[in-house]
Amino acid sequence: MNALVPQIPLLLGLAIPAIVVSGWLGDAEESLRATEPGPKKVAVAAMAEEGYCTPELKQIVRRVAGACGLLDAQGRGCQPADAAKIVQLDAGDFNRLFLPLKARVHIIQFDTRSAELDEAAQRAVNAAWSDRGGASFFFVVARASPDGSKAFNQKLSNSRAQSVLDFLEGQFKDPDIKKRVGLLWLGEEFAQLTADFCGWTRSRAGTECDETQINRSAFIAWIDCNI
Amino acid sequence: MVELDDVPIGPPPTDGPHPSRSRRGGWLVAAALAALVGAFFAGLSTHDFITHLDGQIHAVHCSVMPGDDAIVGQSGCKDAMLSPWSSFFRRSIWGGLPVSVAALAVFAFLAALSIAILLRRNRTRHDTFFLFAGAMLPAVASIIWAVIAATQLGDFCQVCVGMYASSGLLLVLAVVAHVRAEPAGGTPRPWGRWGLWFGEGTAAVAALVVLYLALVPSERKSLAGCGRLVMTEDKKGVLLQMPGEGITPALSVIDPLCPSCRAFDQRLASSGLDAQLNTRILLFPLDSRCNWMVKQSLHPGACALSEAMLCAPEQAKAILDWAFADQERLLTLGAHDPAAIEREVAERFPAVSGCVGTSKAKDRVTSSLRFAVANALPVVTPQLYVDDVRLCDEDTDLGLEYTLNHMLNQRAEAGAMP
Numbered sequence: 001m002n003a004l005v006p007q008i009p010l011l012l013g014l015a016i017p018a019i020v021v022s023g024w025l026g027d028a029e030e031s032l033r034a035t036e037p038g039p040k041k042v043a044v045a046a047m048a049e050e051g052y053c054t055p056e057l058k059q060i061v062r063r064v065a066g067a068c069g070l071l072d073a074q075g076r077g078c079q080p081a082d083a084a085k086i087v088q089l090d091a092g093d094f095n096r097l098f099l100p101l102k103a104r105v106h107i108i109q110f111d112t113r114s115a116e117l118d119e120a121a122q123r124a125v126n127a128a129w130s131d132r133g134g135a136s137f138f139f140v141v142a143r144a145s146p147d148g149s150k151a152f153n154q155k156l157s158n159s160r161a162q163s164v165l166d167f168l169e170g171q172f173k174d175p176d177i178k179k180r181v182g183l184l185w186l187g188e189e190f191a192q193l194t195a196d197f198c199g200w201t202r203s204r205a206g207t208e209c210d211e212t213q214i215n216r217s218a219f220i221a222w223i224d225c226n227i
Numbered sequence: 228m229v230e231l232d233d234v235p236i237g238p239p240p241t242d243g244p245h246p247s248r249s250r251r252g253g254w255l256v257a258a259a260l261a262a263l264v265g266a267f268f269a270g271l272s273t274h275d276f277i278t279h280l281d282g283q284i285h286a287v288h289c290s291v292m293p294g295d296d297a298i299v300g301q302s303g304c305k306d307a308m309l310s311p312w313s314s315f316f317r318r319s320i321w322g323g324l325p326v327s328v329a330a331l332a333v334f335a336f337l338a339a340l341s342i343a344i345l346l347r348r349n350r351t352r353h354d355t356f357f358l359f360a361g362a363m364l365p366a367v368a369s370i371i372w373a374v375i376a377a378t379q380l381g382d383f384c385q386v387c388v389g390m391y392a393s394s395g396l397l398l399v400l401a402v403v404a405h406v407r408a409e410p411a412g413g414t415p416r417p418w419g420r421w422g423l424w425f426g427e428g429t430a431a432v433a434a435l436v437v438l439y440l441a442l443v444p445s446e447r448k449s450l451a452g453c454g455r456l457v458m459t460e461d462k463k464g465v466l467l468q469m470p471g472e473g474i475t476p477a478l479s480v481i482d483p484l485c486p487s488c489r490a491f492d493q494r495l496a497s498s499g500l501d502a503q504l505n506t507r508i509l510l511f512p513l514d515s516r517c518n519w520m521v522k523q524s525l526h527p528g529a530c531a532l533s534e535a536m537l538c539a540p541e542q543a544k545a546i547l548d549w550a551f552a553d554q555e556r557l558l559t560l561g562a563h564d565p566a567a568i569e570r571e572v573a574e575r576f577p578a579v580s581g582c583v584g585t586s587k588a589k590d591r592v593t594s595s596l597r598f599a600v601a602n603a604l605p606v607v608t609p610q611l612y613v614d615d616v617r618l619c620d621e622d623t624d625l626g627l628e629y630t631l632n633h634m635l636n637q638r639a640e641a642g643a644m645p
Contacts, residue, residue, distance in 0.1 A: 006343035013339025014431045017331050018438050020270065024277040025442040031281035032444045035621075043606040045511075045599040048519040130586030132593045134519030134600070172590065176462075224519070 046226065048134030052100030053225035060097065061137055061223055064182040091191040098219070104131070105221040107202040108164065112147065112216060115159035117167055124203040125167055128220050135222030138181045140164045142218040146188040154187035160218045161185045188215070254404035255345040258358065261400050262338035265365060265393030269331035272386050276308060276325045280444055282621025288386055306490065307384035309624045311497045312375050317628035320443060324436065326372070330365065330390060332435040336428045337361050337397060341404075353417050355405035357424055362401035365394035447626075450633055452616035458601040459615060463594040466507040467536060467543040475638055477504040480599070480610035482512045483533065483550035484526035484558055488609040491623055492551060495611075498628045503635055504613070508543065510536060510595045511608055516565060517592045520606050528561020528568035530592060531583055535572040537591040538582035546576055614638055 098105065106128040108121045117125065129138065142161035144153035161183040169177050186192075198209035202217070271288045278285045287304045307313060314323030340361060344354045369391040376383050456478065466478065481488040495501045512529030515521050532550050536543040550557060561568050573580040582588050604610065611618040613634045622630035 006346045009339040009342040009346070010336070010427055010431075011339075013335040014332075014427075014434060017266070017270070017335045017435055021273060021277070021328065021331070021435060022438060022442055024274055025280075025439065025444070028277050028280040029442070029444040031283070032447070035281055035283060036448070043520065045520055045596070045602070045604045045606055047600055126586045130589040132590065133517070134596070172587070174590075 046134070047136050048224035049226045050100075050224040053223075054097065056093075057097045057223070058225050058227060060094070061139065061182065061225060062227055064139070064184050065137060065227060094191045095193065098221075101221050101223070102200060104128075104224070105200055105219060107197060107200055107214065108160075108218040108220060109202055109204045109213065110160055110216045110218075112145075113156065115156060115163045117163055118203070121203040122167060124201075125164055125220065126171065128222070129168060129172070132222050133224065135224045136180075136227050137223045137225075138168075138220070139223050140181060140183045140218050140220050142183070142185045143192065143215045144188050145212040145215045146192070147212070150187060150189060154185065154189070157185035157187045164218050164220060193217070193219075252345050254400055254407055255341045255355075255358075258362070258397055258400040258404055259338045259341035259345070261393055261397040262334050262341060265390055265397060266331055266334035266338060268386050268389035268393060269327045269334050272308075272327035272384075272390070273325055273331050275304075275386075276313065276322070276327060276625075279308070279625050280322055282447075282449065282619070282626060303380070303382035304384040304386055306380055306382055307376065307387055309490070309494060310380055311494070311628070312372065312379065314625075317498070318632040319629070320440070321445070321447060321629040322443075322625040323628070324439060327390075328435055328439050329432055330368070332432040333361075333365055333428070334390075334393070334397075336431040337365070340424060340428070341401075350408065351411040351414065352405055352408045353411045353414065354420075355401070355408040357421050359398075359401040359405045361424075361428060362394075362398040365390070366398040369394040447630075449619035449622050449626075450630060452634070453619040454617045456602050456612055456615040456617075458598070461507075461598070463591070463598070464540075465537060465591060465595040465598055466509055467540050469506040469508060469544055471502065471504065471506060473502055473504040473506070475504050475635060476614055477506045478509055478612040478615075479506055480509045480511050480604060480608055480612075481547075482510070482514075482526055482529050482608045483536065483547055484529040484554060484561065485513060485608045486554060489551040489554055491609040491611075491627075494624065494627055495631075498631065500628065500631045500635065508536075508547070509598055510592065511599055511604070511606075512592070513606075513608060514561075514565075517589065518596055520596070524561075526558060526561065528557055528565045531561075531565060531569040532557075532572060533592050533595065534569075534583045534588035535576060535579040537595065538588050539576060539578040542576055542578055546572065546579075549575065 106124045108117065108124055110116070110121070111118075132138075140161045142157040142164070144157045144160070146153070148156075165177070165181050165183060168174075168181065193211070193214045195209070195211045195214065197214050202209070202214070275285070275287045287308060311317060312326075314320075314325045317323035337358070340358055344350050344358055347354060372387065373383075373391050376387065469479075481492075510533040512518055512533045513521050513525040514527055514529040515524045516527070517530035517533070532546065536546050539546070557568060557571075560571070569583050573583055607620070609623065610620075611623065611631075613631065616634065618627075618630060618634070
C-alpha cells in the first residue's frame, strides 16, 4: 500500500489538468454550437442617406432622374420639358427643399447671356464633383436672369446646365457620368433665387451679387439620398 | 502504475522523521510550488486559447498578477495567442494544438513529481536528479519561446513571462534540492524508477494532448463562408493587384491604417498560404473624410493613403507596407493633421505627388467605396474573399490557417473533378 503513496500526486497531476481542460473544451463546444457564423450587428455598405432627404426632395430627384433616363440606366440624356410639371411644387417650396443642402451646394455663376464656365467656375465644379461621398445623384439646376425673352432664357439655362455636364465628361471621362447627373433648367420662369443665396458658396465669391446676378447660374450639388 | 524500484519505502529505521531530510524537503516543496505557479499560468493561457475556439471576441488574461482582470482588445497577450507560435498543426486543427496544453501537463507533472519525491522516505540525489533533468524541459522551452517573442513578435505576453519565470525558478529550486539532497552513496543508478517517471511524464503530456484532440470542437458552420461577392467586375479599375504567383483569386478589403488589417496581413503571411492566393485589394478607409459610411474617423489619414495607393497602383504594395510598418505614428499624425499624411506620402513616393488630394484621386476612392456598396459588404475591415466567398470574421484569427486551407483544398478538389 505504501508503495503506491508517491503515485497519488502523479495521478492527481494527470487527472486534474485533464478534468479542467475537458470542462473548458466542453464549454467552447457549447458556445460554438450556440453561435451563428457571420457578422454580428455590422452595418452594410450603402449609399448615403442624410437627414434632409425628405420624401418631397426625393420625389423631385426621382422625377428629374426619371425624366433624364437615369433610373432605367439607359442614359438617354436629360430632356425635362416642363420644370414646373416635373417638380409639381410651387417655386418657394422648391427652393426651400434645397436649404438643408447649403454645405453641399456650389453656385456656378455665368456672364450675362453666356453659358461658358470661367476658371473659377471650373474649379468649383471640380470641387463639388470630388466631394461626392456616398451621394447617388449630382443635381444641376440652371437658371437665367429675367433679361431677354423667355424662350431665350429657357435655351440659355439649358446650355448652362449642359456646359456643366460637358465639363464633367471632359474632365473625368467617366462613362457613368450621364447616369449620375440630373439636369434641370428653369429659365427665368420658375423658382428664381433670392438675393439670400448670394451668401452661399458661389464661384464668384467676393464679387458683387444681387438677385439678377445670382440667377445667372447653375446650382450644383451631390444629393446624399438613397433614391 | 507500479513502483519498479526495489528500494524499500517503509518506515525509517529510526523513530520520527530524519531531521536533516525534513529540512531538505523544504526545497522540494518550493519546487512543487514553482511548478504549480507555472501550471497556473499555463492553465490561464490554455483557458484563454480554448475560450476563443468558438471564434468570438473574448477577454485575454494579460497580467502576471493572479486575479487581475482579463482585457478585451489588442494586447501583447492577444498577439502572442494569435501568432503561429502559440500552437502546432494549425492547418489540420482549427486553432491548432496550443503549446500551453503541453506546458500545463509538464508543469502539473513536475509539481506532482516534486511531491512524490518528497513522499519518498529514503530519497537521495538519484531522485532529485530526475527532477532537475525534468525541470530542464520547461526551462529550455521557455528560452526558445522567449527568443521567438523577442525576435518575431516584438512583444512579451505577460502570462507567458509568468511561465518563463516559473520555469527558471523551478530549475533553480530543483538544482538546490538536488545539491541539498542526501547523497546516493554507492547505490546504483535507479534506471527502472527513472524510466517509470519518464514514462509517466510522457504519458501525462500525451494523455492531455490526446484528450484535447478528441474534445476540440470540430463541427464548424462557418467553413461554408459568410456571404459572397455579387458584383465582381471592376469597371473603374479600383482593385489593386498585389504581387505574387498564386492562382486562387482573392479579394482583401482593408484600410491601410487599421491595426487589425496589419495583424491580419501578418498572420496571413506567417501562414504561408498567401503564396497560393492571387490577391487584389479593395480599399475601404474607415475615415469619415472620404467614407460616408462612418460617422467618426476611426483611422484619420486613411483616406489620403488610399488616394496615394490608387494614384500609383504599381506602388500600392510598397505604400501599404510602409503604412503598416509605421502605423502607430501615422495614426497619431493623422489624428492631429491629416494633411500631413498627404505631404509625407507624396515626399516618400514621388509618383503620387500631384495626385493625392486632387478631385480625381478622391473620385477613385469614392469608386472603391462604391464597389463595396454594390456588393453590400459589411462595414468592417479586414475582410478576405477567396474565390468570391467571404471568410467569416471568426475564422480570420486563430482559425485562419485551418479555414483558408480548407477553402483552398475545396477549390482544388472542385477543380480536379471531371
